[in-house]
Amino acid sequence: MSDTTPSMNGAPASEREAILAGLANAVVKLDPALAAEFAQRAITTGPDAYEAINDGLARGMTVVSGKFERREYFVPELLRAAKAMNTGIGLLEPHLKVDAGMHKGTVVIATVKGDIHQIGKNLVALMLRTAGFTVHDRGSTARSRRS
Numbered sequence: 524m525s526d527t528t529p530s531m532n533g534a535p536a537s538e539r540e541a542i543l544a545g546l547a548n549a550v551v552k553l554d555p556a557l558a559a560e561f562a563q564r565a566i567t568t569g570p571d572a573y574e575a576i577n578d579g580l581a582r583g584m585t586v587v588s589g590k591f592e593r594r595e596y597f598v599p600e601l602l603r604a605a606k607a608m609n610t611g612i613g614l615l616e617p618h619l620k621v622d623a624g625m626h627k628g629t630v631v632i633a634t635v636k637g638d639i640h641q642i643g644k645n646l647v648a649l650m651l652r653t654a655g656f657t658v659h660d661r662g663s664t665a666r667s668r669r670s
């Protein structure tokens with residue numbers, strides 16, 4: 524594919540790749556302002572919001588995970604990476620294409636009490652909503668059983 528070949532979303536392939544790389548890089552560089560800048564560029568020119576989240580921001584978080592495991596990043600860096608990721612998602616979310624077809628079902632989702640990880644859970648909830656499911660998100664303090 525040449526540098527100026529249009530992608531499926533309108534933007535040239537090189538521009539699309541640059542935006543996806545920019546989103547990933549913003550998370551790796553722990554930079555919410557950069558994440559916002561590239562999210563805005565995605566909204567204006569493509570790739571679409573789903574791709575921008577999955578192939579951009581989430582790809583960056585995979586790199587961050589590797590750095591955490593190699594002890595190059597620690598919890599404070601993870602928090603800043605999460606902030607960058609959430610900033611990008613917040614801007615992109617209203618632009619996700621929602622499947623307005625048949626109601627597919629209802630899902631209850633949560634992170635169990637004691638575990639504060641919620642980026643993956645939030646992402647899954649977002650994707651289920653855009654796919655036509657009703658999602659009850661119980662947040663990140665849900666008890667694992669009724670007391």
Ligand code: B12
Pocket residue numbers: 581584585587588589591592598599601602605632637638639640641642643644646647
């Ligand atoms: C970011 C992060 C954090 C952030 C979380 C910010 C937030 N608000 O969510 C912060 C800094 C708070 C954090 C804290 C801690 N963390 Co942490 N964290 C991570 C890290 C680097 C990335 C997780 C992430 O968001 N990934 C991006 C998302 C998009 O991917 P994902 O979570 O995998 O989700 C995808 C799939 O798993 C799946 N999925 C997820 N949920 C669901 C639900 C359903 C229903 C379905 C179908 C699919 C699905 O779909 C998602 C989208 O593709 C991982 C490393 C890793 N390898 O995962 C460690 C990791 C999860 N953390 C870990 C640890 C140990 C901790 C701490 C205990 C560290 C400490 N010493 O304090 C604390 C936990 C405190 C607590 N009480 O919970 C360990 C967990 C080990 C374990 N198995 O128990 C990991 C694996 C790192 C490691 N290798 O040691 N962490």
